[in-house]
Amino acid sequence: MGRKAGKGTLGEASHRSFCPPRVFFVTLRVLRAFVVNLPFLLLLAPCATMCEETGLRFWGALQSDLIAVQTFGRPVRDQFDFTGMSTLTLNAKNRDTRFVKVEGSVDLVMLYGQAADALRLRMAPLGSTQISGESFLLVDVRKLYASLFWKYADVSVGRQIVNLGTGTVFSPIDVFTTVNIADLAFKRSGSNVARVRVPLGDVAGIDAMAKLASRSQGATGAIKAYAALRGFDLAATGIYRGDQDAIYSGLTFKGDAVIGVRGELVERWNLHGDPWFLGMGGADYSIAKTWFFDAEYLYTQHPEADSSALWVSVFGGSLSGKHSGYASVRCAINDLMGVGLAVVADIGNQAGFGTAQFDWDALQNARLLIYARLPFGMEDVPGIEMPDAYYGARVEVAF
Amino acid sequence: MTADEILAGIDRNQDYATVTYTGTMEIHVGGEVRVKNMKAMAAGAEKALVEFTNPQDQGVKYLKLNKDLWIYFPSEQDMVKISGHMLKEGMMGSDVSYEDALESDAVRTRYAASVEKEESLDGTACWVLLLEAKVKDVPYYKRRMWVDKTAMVPRKEEMYAKSGKLLKESRVLEVKKIGKREFPVKVEMVNKLRKDSRTIFEMKDVVFDAKLPEGVFSLQNLQR
Numbered sequence: 001m002g003r004k005a006g007k008g009t010l011g012e013a014s015h016r017s018f019c020p021p022r023v024f025f026v027t028l029r030v031l032r033a034f035v036v037n038l039p040f041l042l043l044l045a046p047c048a049t050m051c052e053e054t055g056l057r058f059w060g061a062l063q064s065d066l067i068a069v070q071t072f073g074r075p076v077r078d079q080f081d082f083t084g085m086s087t088l089t090l091n092a093k094n095r096d097t098r099f100v101k102v103e104g105s106v107d108l109v110m111l112y113g114q115a116a117d118a119l120r121l122r123m124a125p126l127g128s129t130q131i132s133g134e135s136f137l138l139v140d141v142r143k144l145y146a147s148l149f150w151k152y153a154d155v156s157v158g159r160q161i162v163n164l165g166t167g168t169v170f171s172p173i174d175v176f177t178t179v180n181i182a183d184l185a186f187k188r189s190g191s192n193v194a195r196v197r198v199p200l201g202d203v204a205g206i207d208a209m210a211k212l213a214s215r216s217q218g219a220t221g222a223i224k225a226y227a228a229l230r231g232f233d234l235a236a237t238g239i240y241r242g243d244q245d246a247i248y249s250g251l252t253f254k255g256d257a258v259i260g261v262r263g264e265l266v267e268r269w270n271l272h273g274d275p276w277f278l279g280m281g282g283a284d285y286s287i288a289k290t291w292f293f294d295a296e297y298l299y300t301q302h303p304e305a306d307s308s309a310l311w312v313s314v315f316g317g318s319l320s321g322k323h324s325g326y327a328s329v330r331c332a333i334n335d336l337m338g339v340g341l342a343v344v345a346d347i348g349n350q351a352g353f354g355t356a357q358f359d360w361d362a363l364q365n366a367r368l369l370i371y372a373r374l375p376f377g378m379e380d381v382p383g384i385e386m387p388d389a390y391y392g393a394r395v396e397v398a399f
Numbered sequence: 400m401t402a403d404e405i406l407a408g409i410d411r412n413q414d415y416a417t418v419t420y421t422g423t424m425e426i427h428v429g430g431e432v433r434v435k436n437m438k439a440m441a442a443g444a445e446k447a448l449v450e451f452t453n454p455q456d457q458g459v460k461y462l463k464l465n466k467d468l469w470i471y472f473p474s475e476q477d478m479v480k481i482s483g484h485m486l487k488e489g490m491m492g493s494d495v496s497y498e499d500a501l502e503s504d505a506v507r508t509r510y511a512a513s514v515e516k517e518e519s520l521d522g523t524a525c526w527v528l529l530l531e532a533k534v535k536d537v538p539y540y541k542r543r544m545w546v547d548k549t550a551m552v553p554r555k556e557e558m559y560a561k562s563g564k565l566l567k568e569s570r571v572l573e574v575k576k577i578g579k580r581e582f583p584v585k586v587e588m589v590n591k592l593r594k595d596s597r598t599i600f601e602m603k604d605v606v607f608d609a610k611l612p613e614g615v616f617s618l619q620n621l622q623r
Binding site: 149199226256364 | 428433618623
């Protein structure tokens with residue numbers, strides 16, 4: 001409820017041809033992250049008992065997905081193939097966070113079946129990244145940062161998830177963190193930033209951040225002023241992106257007007273060009289605590305010129321367009337289970353994907369999801385035949 | 400005693416500058432049970448911060464400031480304001496709605512109260528108060544409250560819609576004397592609109608009037 005996400009960025013699209021409905025940042029960036037963070041990962045497991053005495057708290061979850069992929073237009077017995085993945089999420093945080101906080105969160109994703117085959121083919125020129133013959137391991141370090149809490153400001157440095165906007169799926173103001181729109185929960189990636197938060201009372205403040213990047217990557221910095229006023233969360237944000245030589249300015253809001261409303265109005269200037277506009281509007285409503293509706297619309301004035309407006313299809317193509325939309329409806333059968341439908345689409349090009357899902361809080365700390373995903377209007381990646389449908393079952397256990 | 404005097408007596412028991420506690424919510428749905436653990440602190444009725452500590456919800460926090468409610472999701476480092484239409488939804492799937500949790504103004508200011516009768520409830524002598532809304536902005540149009548004559552604690556409460564339909568029923572399962580206060584530390588909330596749906600809320604390690612750090616009820620602290 002209320003989770004929001006932003007848009008994915010281009011760059012990792014080409015390898016995602018057979019990816020199941022969860023994202024992967026499979027490129028050299030992941031390879032580098034894996035190598036750099038391997039010591040952290042190796043220390044984490046055997047350290048569990050020791051760290052209890054030194055004040056660390058560990059928790060996490062294991063998700064296992066079994067997915068059948070279907071390609072139409074073939075004899076029935078040749079239409080189906082298997083893919084799957086297991087994701088271990090490990091989190092750690094110090095127990096006493098009154099003055100300082102140290103937090104880490106890493107996803108270890110093991111792929112098998114068709115998705116592993118596809119990634120293995122693509123990664124082969126870069127060297128071996130697989131763990132064992134049929135599997136493929138991906139590592140996503142989503143958070144690894146330290147925070148210091150002073151009376152007048154909080155300072156955080158390291159890899160963290162930065163949310164500047166208010167959208168569930170689309171958030172044109174969110175330039176720091178990419179969102180996996182193919183993920184069932186619209187999970188976000190981490191971003192290496194240094195951040196300072198200065199409170200101005202209980203419900204207002206200033207948030208400033210800068211990306212920790214090399215000269216070649218270009219500096220990116222943002223400053224956001226926010227306040228809660230008359231039931232609305234309001235914010236004004238200014239961003240400079242050195243990698244694109246662009247400045248963004250934006251206003252965001254979230255609040256109530258009978259229905260829940262949210263929006264982002266963003267103007268972008270290339271330092272050597274004309275400005276253009278991006279806008280997001282969204283609404284949510286519920287009926288009788290049973291039916292929940294959510295919808296968003298994104299307008300991008302010049303999608304061909306704005307790489308941040310290009311968001312990635314998990315199926316290997318890319319979706320980019322002037323008009324994009326998201327809609328979802330969920331029916332809560334009871335407090336433990338529900339069914340839902342969601343669509344994410346490039347409206348102008350009539351391309352996107354739809355997801356149907358049943359979720360059940362099956363046991364204490366255990367959840368079951370059954371889902372189906374159908375892409376439509378997506379362009380094939382050359383040389384890759386993309387499945388036409390995915391049918392998955394997921395078991396999720398928290399610990 | 401008049402209804403107002405009885406309500407004033409209840410308020411005296413629950414009059415505190417601050418309270419901190421650890422708690423559990425047992426959510427019973429159709430024979431299944433889910434347990435949520437939390438730690439909470441509140442300053443009067445206007446400010447509260449709750450953090451969940453069970454594995455599935457580790458680090459999820461709620462901040463209440465007057466009539467506004469925010470939720471923080473640590474996995475996404477995301478803070479979201481709860482929309483108005485969601486306020487009737489149960490917290491974490493429980494039968495305690497956000498609206499129930501947000502209710503802050505004294506009952507006396509929003510309801511016209513009268514003593515309906517006197518009755519024994521589970522062997523305890525009680526006044527039965529009838530409260531009818533005198534303002535629009537209330538979660539329940541009518542409430543019936545059984546007040547323990549000795550402890551000055553509501554032992555049972557029925558909450559009704561304007562149509563007269565019984566929506567929820569709460570029962571105090573345990574009262575503890577903490578300092579000079581009689582305080583309900585275990586409460587059951589039953590959803591009368593759903594079959595087999597109830598939540599048992601229990602508070603432990605209750606401490607009143609402790610000095611809380613400055614800025615604890617703020618958006619800044621919510622995101623820490």
